[in-house]
Amino acid sequence: MLRRLLRQLAFRRNAVSPAGEPKPARGSYERVLAEAARLHRSHDYPALATYCRRCLASRGDEPDLLTFLASALAGQGKVAEATDALQRALALRPEAGEARLWLARLLVRDGRVEAAAEAYQQALARPAVAEVAGTELAGLLNRLGRYDEAEACARGFPDSRIAKRELAKSWFEQGRVDETVALLRSLVAVTDADPGVHSDLLRALNYTDRLSPEEIFQEHRAWATRHADIIEPQPRGLDNERSPERRLRVGFVSPHFRKHAVTFFLESVLDQFERERIEVVLYSDAARHDEYSARLRAIAALWRETRGLDDEEMAALIRRDVVDILIDLSGHTPGNRLLVFARRPAPLQMTWNGYPNTTGMRAMGYRITDPCCDPPGETEHLHTERLVRLPAVYMSWHAPRDAPEPTPLPCARTGQVTFASFNACYKLTATTLDLWRRILDRTPASRLLLIAVPSGTAQQRVRSTLERAGIASSRLDFRGRVEHETFLDLHAQADIALDPYPYHGTTTTCFSLWLGVPVVTLAGRSHVSRVGATLLTHAGLPGLVARDGEDYVRIACELAADARRLADIRAGLRPTMAASPLTDGAACARALQGAWRSLWRDWCTTQR
Template identity: 35%
Template sequence: MGRKNRQIKTPRKESSDAVLVSKAMDLFGQGAVTQAISLLSGEVNRGGNQAKLWYALGYIYQGAGRDEDALHSYKEALAAEPSLAEAWNNLGLLYAKRGRRAEAENAFKQALQHSAGMHDASINLGRLLVEQGRAKEAVTIYQTALTSSDKPAQLCYALAVAYRAVNRPGQAIVYLEEALSLAPDYSPGHNLMGVVLMDMGMAEEALSHFHKAIEITPDDDGPRTNLAGLLQSLGRFQEAYEQAREAVALAPEKPLIHSNLLFLMNYQEALSRDEIYAEQRRWNERHALPVLQKSVRPETELTRDKKLRIGYVSPDFRFHPVCFFITPILSGFDRSHFEVFCYSNVSRPDQQTEKMKEWATGWRDICGVPDEEVAQWIRDDRIDILVDLAGHSGDNRLLVFAHKAAPVQITFLGNPDGTGMDAMDYRITDSWCDPVGLTECFHAEKLLRLPGNFFCYAPPSPAPDIGPLPCRQNGYVTFGSFNNFSKISENLLGIWSEIMQGVPESRLVFQAKPLTDKGKVLELKRFFESRGVAGDRILAKGNTSISEHLKLVTQVDIALDSFPWNGHTTTCHTLWMGVPVVSMAGERGISRMGLSILGGLGLERFVACNVSDYVKTAVDLSGNPGVLENFRKNIRSEILNSSWGNSLTYNETLENLFRDVWIKYCVEHQG
């Protein structure tokens, strides 16, 4: 959501030493840091207002990036005057920067205790709490601060951040509107307004606020990154890619901004696999290798048959598509031979998070914790195999892996591609997604192919029963698309219009967040009308709950998979509700997910190898209601007996793989 500008309280110039402090601050402002420090250093401990002198010296040290000296100076200032709120506030910022969250929280609270109306300390304390997933406490802090007579835009903005974090977008908008009424050119306010509106599916309104933020602060990477995400969700892939590229150019030192670019590159049909892999390696060289080269390798007991400690790192230990695949692993692992530790980078925990906590041997919240500290926790926990569940997707913690905190490191599940990292030893996949000899050259990691599927699926519970075949009641076939709308290109829509033309009177149901926007729905209908398909044959719904989504799926006869990026969670849900999915396989892992899912069920006949075959498969299937009814009757039992539906068999297979790579590590590292 853009740069986080901490509120640093500047020294006031009204003490008996005002002239000296003023001169030092002028020197500092002119870039004469050494002279400013020398001037003040010569006066501290010589009488005068020690607190103000030490505070001014701390401020200059802090501004010059000499944090240790700044810490010492602020502590001296507080020793002389314990009620100096400005020193407590800035001390808190230094602690927060170093990940010393408890000390930072105490410092900010001390500042507020001595100066109850100090907005800077309120903002900094609230931000710290939000970063730790304690947004409800932050709301209380900010609401208290707002009772004062003046209400700066920054405080209203901070409260909006907290309300978004507790999933109250309406309240967030109220305070963003107030912030922007106080400061119409406040770029962070426009940027966050765009994010909240994007969350709510109000695409056009969000676009205008992102563009306004970029107009005000063209050198800020935050609005461009968010704009790229919105454009991608609307299927405007080339524009999204260009904005993501520009964001990386503005902030080449930020690994998550660069990861965002890598994620968006998967939507660019014009980009070759070589180009994507080259960018992964650039990410590695720029962000990960400098860390890896300084890393401290963990000491470990090289015993082949010991009880292995597996660590999972993820931002998605919550209700999220990944939860349907990590749930069987966490709930069903063999506790006699393995211990499982979860390192949760979840900013908004939910009920699913609490369930996962109960299953894990150990749980650590790492949201807001520096990579170095997380890596040390992993060493202290004596993790043998550390598993990344995010890849280059949002809020990943790949730089934790750059510290090489565990002997064996694996990427898995969250993103169907490699990381490009030298520090990542393996990637778990299967022979459907990554046939032998096809994709090894595009991986820095060694590929580990499970003998069945690389994933195991836990169906939503409860899920509606599978109903009767809709076309028997409707008199027409209903196709459906439930994939993330960002996977649906204009080219794909054109192919679907061919299917619609081949099946007269058929309908096509879409369900996706951007379709909350009436303008986007109208645009979608007009596209099909331009291809000879009446607009009233296109039905669109925005975001719904999981239960409403599953009910909608039951109203569909045949689902159409997206490509080149196939669905995964959506495809599994759709099959579970008795609806066959027509997919198309390509050469990359992301374009072979449908093949993996359907192949694991022996349903390769639903997977096309080219566009004409894809259209023919969908059209032919629509003319066989008996096949569709039989599919509905048998699919759930077939899933439960498949390699990706039988969690007992899957966990045994996965744990055997973990044991094998551990034994290999022991063999390679024993003298």
């Protein structure tokens, strides 16, 4: 509604008479709207709000003025007041599709998601905005975990690339990885493919059991060749002082500086750096902030809000900040800023912790890992980056303060061993489900608890696969997306956690170990399928790392048959983990500082 109104006012303002003179505004109301439009174009939102309120007080409710008022209030971050103004405008002009679409967006910003979904549904009935409303509604439903509804909504717009991307997200979350990959390939095949969509494809490929690590590496190189390696670095030289022993400014880039898996690992390290040697800068692309954000911000020497900056602007900001070492915490996950790194705004650039694979980029110089996740001499050919192996484990995990104490062994109370999976259903590949079927076959009195498998299509896929293989439905206990507290509490029902393959758990494994639940994992050939190996090795359980599928099944079944061993593990896991490198943020910080200093000295030497 506002866009159309501005276009109409611009047309009238620019119209000319036969004599070549501008036509005068027709009537006082048009003059009022013209002034509101001028204030809107100047982004003087406080003045616009004051002006609109004054006019509304004298003229009564007018839908156009209420729309301008909503714009002014939204521009000042007063989302609830903006929503109220827009609803008043729609009560006077209910047929306005653009306004209803804008209302839905404001309701999303205000956290009123059910009302937003209803507004989107109403906008769908307006042909002019139906496709935009439909694709945005599909996106909202995906974020709410209502994947079957999101799929149905996205299918209504088969010619829309945006709708197809949302459809791919729905399928991925339902565990339909092969279909997701095929759809994303079709989107990437077009000439002007979005780098973000291409990154979606790479992320999905990490979860498939149909490609080799070498094939997945070539896919990453294809992304970089197409989107990143063609970008020229910004022309101005770097201003970093070439002094090998001075204090280093280290920048971290992430859209997840809030309660998120990345933060669970980052927080334990950030406040352990020697502040006289390392200065931390956090570049936050987060859409919202919380108490975790506040804690990270308090640790950082400098906090930069970068959401809304394009890649060129963000790279220029990093250059002005004279960052020495810039660290990516996202890889090819949604919201990444890899094309900032492609512009080489810092002398040393590396990726760490947020993505279990190469970026494929030549501008990304290093990847931080450890000798277990990436055994020396075995995975270098799968990376464009030089691998920097920390001495013990590549990261440190910070146990949340709300984690409960480990509970007694469940099978001692129930008489039935409960295997459990706490991983998202897109990790539950055909290989994984077949391994679990074999375990359940050999332990006929056991059951399988599956957390984070959404109701509907996702649960039906897993259930039907296992039922066809002979596993009775009564042995399967599904839970959908649950709140964090419930997720933690459900560990009280688990005797043994089963790691998926090829994409291991990371945060989920750390939680399981902290809550006393041993995890059985199958080690593969690349980082994504070796994380479980490094976690279990450093938690004192290397015997739970399998060499192959048969070994995986044997370990799980033998463990299930030994209640005394299970009880001993459960009682000792937390103190063992607390004393291990997995939770030693200070040791990880020292290892990182040492690696960075060595690399910095090398860079200074090459610049002379």
